[in-house]
Amino acid sequence: EAGVTQSPTHLIKTRGQQATLRCSPISGHTSVYWYQQALGLGLQFLLWYDEGEERNRGNFPPRFSGRQFPNYSSELNVNALELEDSALYLCASSLGVGRDTGELFFGEGSRLTVL
C-alpha cells in the first residue's frame, strides 16, 4: 500500500514568486495536514483539511493557503515567497474526523528553496 506521496521533491524559486506543493494521502485517509520544518525552528503546524474543508490553521500569514480536492489530495500554495519560507514542507494524513486514532503518517517532504 502506498504511503503519503509528495511532489515535487525539490523546488527552487526566487523571492516574490509563488510555489505550489502537492500531496496524496494514504488510500482511505480523508485528513491531510501540512507542516513546515525550517532550519532551527522545528516542525510547525500549517493547515489541516478533512473532507474538503479547512479544519484548522496554524500561526502563518494568509499568503500560505491550500485546498483539498474531492479525491482527498491536497495542495499548499505559498504566495509572495520570502527567503524565510525556505524549508522542508511535510504533508501527513490520517483516517479522518470521526474515525481517527490520531496517528499521523508523513510523506518524504518537499524541499523549497527561495533565492
Add this chain to the structure above:
Amino acid sequence: KQEVTQIPAALSVPEGENLVLNCSFTDSAIYNLQWFRQDPGKGLTSLLLIQSSQREQTSGRLNASLDKSSGRSTLYIAASQPGDSATYLCAVLHGGSQGNLIFGKGTKLSVKP
C-alpha cells in the same frame, strides 16, 4: 500553551547499548503521544503511538511509556544498532488542538559501530 521538550538534544552511544530518550510536555490534557524517526533531509516515520488511556506501547526493540500525570514519555531502544542513527521526535496531540500535533525539537542519536 502546550510545550514539548526533548532531552538530550544529541546522544552518541556505542553499538549494542540500551538507551532512553526523554520527552516532557507541559499540559497533561493530551489525546495521544507519538514518537517519530527522521533521517537527514527525509520525512517522518511513525514509530509508536500511545493513546492517553495507555501506559506503554512496544514494537520490536522499541518501547515507549507515557505518564500523563507527570507530563513525561520515554522511548527505550534496546540493543542499539548503527541503523538506529537518526533524529527522534516526540509529538503530542493536545485535547483541544484541532489537529495541531505539537512537536519537540528532537534528539539526534548516533550509534557508533
